[in-house]
Amino acid sequence: MLPNDLATIFKNKQKSYKMVLVLSFINHYEKTKSLTVTLNEIAESFLDYYRGKEELGFKIDLPPKGEASSWKECSLGQIRSLLKTPIDALSSIIEYNSLQQTLSFKSPVKQLLNERVIQELKEYAERELENYNNQLPSSSTGLDFSLQAVFQEVFNSYLEAKTQSFAGHRLGTLFRQTLPNELKKLPFMDDHYKIQGSIGMGNWATVPWLAIMDKRVTDTTQKGEYVVYLFSEDMSSVYLTLAQGVTVPTRDLGKRQGYNYLEQKVTEMRGLLPLQGMKKDDQISLTSSGLGRDYQVSTVAYYRYDRNNLPDDEQLITDLKNVMDNYRLYVERQTELSEDDQNSQMMGRIEPMDPQFIKPKLNEIKAFIKQNGFHYPDPLIENFYLSLKTKPFVILAGISGTGKTKLVKLFAESVGATGGNGQFTLIPVRPDWNDPSDLIGYQELSGRFKPGRLTEVLVTASLPENRNKPYFICLDEMNLARVEHYFSDLLSLLETQRWMDGQIVTEPLISNASLDRLEDQELYGDLGIPENVYLIGTVNMDETTYPFSKKVLDRANTLEFNHIDLTQLPWSEGDEEQESVKIAPVSQRFFRADYLNLVNVDAENKELVKRTTDKLVAINQILEEIHAQVGFRIRDTISFYSIYAERFGLLTENEAFDLQLLQKILPRIQGSHTSVKRVLLKLLKVCLEGESLKVNDLLDDASSLYSRWDVGKEAPAAKYPQSARKLAFMLRRLEEDGFTSFWLS
Missing domain, CATH: 1.10.10 (Arc Repressor Mutant, subunit A)
Structure with a gap:
């Protein structure tokens, strides 16, 4: 007050x-x-x-x-x-x-x-x-300002403004606040409409715009249909258009199919609406860059106003009312759709990526990695991909020198994400990190926000033009410092993922209220973790590093690199005769999760989820003895992993569960008590289904069991062979050292 x-x-x-x-x-x-x-x-x-x-x-x-x-x-x-x-x-x-x-x-x-x-x-x-x-007298148009004068001001000042500081510029206030507030006063506007303008996000836009969206069909310019003023790049003209959002269709369908979808929608709307007085061709010309095609295929109809021949305010308002009348007719027809159709449209979720594309692409990735002199055993690449698609946080663990960091780099490069284009970032973790500021950033005494390296990547990945590109961040040797101290904010944020406007979003990592300066608020305010960012941590488990808490393990798939075949040479098997593998960039849709909650699972996958849950219930009964049971988060993650593995034909149901048992459950087990040994034996019995193991008889000496996996011996047949091998190793450590853990190497 x-x-x-x-x-x-x-x-x-x-x-x-x-x-x-x-x-x-x-x-x-x-x-x-x-x-x-x-x-x-x-x-x-x-x-x-x-x-x-x-x-x-x-x-x-x-x-x-x-x-x-x-x-x-x-x-x-x-x-x-x-x-x-x-x-x-x-x-x-x-x-x-x-x-x-x-x-x-x-x-x-x-x-x-x-x-x-x-x-x-x-x-x-x-x-x-x-x-x-x-309260001052209004003009005959009903507006409290001259639309013609505003357009002329933009024409006269925008190109010069692009040479000036972006933050706090008066044109930003004009587009984001003044114009939306004034247009809302027009008699044909109502509460259904969201009016939004932009001159760019952090940098000047090539094409500044002012959009009017009916919230019943869309509240974002990335999808759906809306009315929008678009200024040409050279400031020679402005178009008043009835248009469609391009970002979501081209992201979810790919550029070619996305364009086909938009063109079909244009044909449909031109046949449905009167569009009297408006041009209905593809001659809209806004930029000299590749964006031009986006505008041509997405524009239903338009008016063009040239800089040197702007109509007066009355004509501009009359034209706007005509476009809005057509838009209203379209929206009213759309709201007659069934409730299911409306929900699907508002979610903005078009069909997931064609499953037939996944396996060939992964084979291409493996060939690229092999061509660069590295070989990883099957199904490591498939496992890594499924882990990223299930949750955008993965841990690669094992002894030093096994190629963990190299895997991340080569995998990213194989899909077009390199250090050169900014889509791959290596961040070495320092032992003195004890809070999030080293990653996220901090506010200096002057009030200026100094971003951390991770925040810089999040800002870039959040730009509209980058939303369709995957960004990989590799936290190298992330457990040199206590992960919970510097990474806890990000871990918590990942749990807030939700669908909004057809995209997966999180709560803000940096709130507007925490920033003093307007330019910092525009760049970093309300910045979350965009869906196209993937975090991969590499860890070496030795006496110089810190263990992980269950909070970290619950939120990641842990892929282990401890079994090394040194006979794999880069020139073996005639590799020198193979054709060079070319990098083929993929869209973000290749990695994006299709599910965030079990309620979203398709009907055809519900039986698989039930079978997976039944297995986990049995596992939980065993883990209860050492209070290591898993919760809903891990149940959902394992279910999603299994669905993707089956849909893409990458792993059998048992292979998928084996890897998830190894990566999501076994890392939680450690200790020296007899109860830990009993749990390991019971889990090994599950993995060796069909064998008659007497757990109580093995409590004193289990060497006859785990010695089956000794070097040089053929591993015994098992339902879950990967987990069985790890459990045998953990049993050996417990008997020989008096303590065991997944992380002992």
């Missing part, structure tokens, strides 16, 4: 001059942190406000009679004289030093001022100013 001395300063209105004077004062303070300002500086800021609004045709007070016919004609000398009236009106809080020609807040008021009070005073003045201006 504002102190009473400040809360009553606009009680008796003195035109709009008092509000603008206070805002000019606060703007100066925000730049200089000084509560004293020269009369000249106030006059310049005061005049800039009125001239700017006047150029755009907004409703504002005119200069006093006899001074000038417009603010453009006013001189600074005239403004200095004019300011005497509002200064006198605000004499209870402001004092004027005629000798030094300065203004400042009076001493009693200064004592009340702090950052919070100044911000509240600014919001109070802006609110009063907006209310005052809204």
Whole structure:
């Protein structure tokens, strides 16, 4: 709440001059942190406000009679004289030093001022100013400003603005706040419409836009149908279009099929709607880059307005109403669809990627890795892919020198993600990391936010033009420091994944409220983990590293690299005669999860989920003895992994469960008690299904059991061979060392 001395300063209105004077004062303070300002500086800021609004045709007070016919004609000398009236009106809080020609807040008021009070005073003045201006007489169009003047201002200033600082630029305020707020006042707008404008995200957009979306069919320009003003790259024209979002269809269907889908929709809408007076061709021309095709296939109909021949406001509003009438007809027809169709459309989820594409692509990836001199046993690459698709956090564990980091790098390169294009980032973890600031960033004493390397990648991956590209972050030797100390925020954030507008989103990693500067808020505010970012940690388990907590293990698949075949040579099996494998980039849809919750699972996969759950129930009964049971999170993850493995024909049901038992359950087991040994024996019995093992007889000495996996011997037949081998190793460690853990190497 504002102190009473400040809360009553606009009680008796003195035109709009008092509000603008206070805002000019606060703007100066925000730049200089000084509560004293020269009369000249106030006059310049005061005049800039009125001239700017006047150029755009907004409703504002005119200069006093006899001074000038417009603010453009006013001189600074005239403004200095004019300011005497509002200064006198605000004499209870402001004092004027005629000798030094300065203004400042009076001493009693200064004592009340702090950052919070100044911000509240600014919001109070802006609110009063907006209310005052809204009461001024309107134009014949019903708008409180000139749309023609706004367009002309964008044409005249945008190219020059692109050479200036992006953060806090007045054109950003115009597109994001002023224009949406003003257009909402038109009589044919209602609460169904979301109006949004953009000049870019962090950087200047090639094509600035202003969109009107009916929330019943879409609330994002990435999908669905909407009305949008699009300014050409060279600022020679602006198009008013009935258009479609391109991002989701081309991401989910691929570019070629996505274009086909958009073109079919254009044909359908042109046949359905009158579109009277609008052009219905593909001659829309906005950019000199590859984006042009996107606009051509997605535009249903349009008006084109040239810079040197802009219609007047009445014609611009008449055209907008015509487009909105057509849009309303389309939306009304869409809302007649069945509830199931509506839900599907609002989710924005088109068909998942064709399963027949997956296996050939993975074979191509394996060939690329082998061509680069590395060989990994089957089905490691398939396992790595399925783990990433199930959850975007994977741990690669094992002894040093087994190629864990190299696997991540080569795998990323094989799908077009390299260090050169910024889609692969290696972040070495330091032993002194003890909080998230090393990864995420921190706010300096100056108030400037200094981003961590991970945050920089998240910002890049979040840009609309990058949403369809996978980004890989490799945290090298991530357990040199305690993972829970520096990584816990990200782990928690991964659990907030949900569908929104056809994309998987999380809660913010960095909130707007935690950032002081506007430019930092625009770049990093409300930044979450986008669905196209994949986190892979490599770990060496030795005396120099830290163990993992269950919180970490629950959220990751742990792939182990401990069994090495040194006979694998890069030139074996005639590799030198094979054709060179070319890198073929893939879209984000290749990796994106199809499910986040079991409720989303298709009917044909429910039996597989039930069988998997039954197996886990039996496993949990065994783990209960050492309080290592798994919960819903692991049940869901293992179910999703099994569904993908079966759908893509990569693993059998038993092979998939074997790997998940190895990667999601066995890492949780460690200890020295007899109860731990009993659990290991019972789990090994499950893996060797069909064998008559007497657990109690093996509690004293299990060497006859685990010695079956001695080097040089053929491993015994098992239902779950990978897990059986690991369990035998853990049993040996327990008997020989008195302690066992998944992580002992």
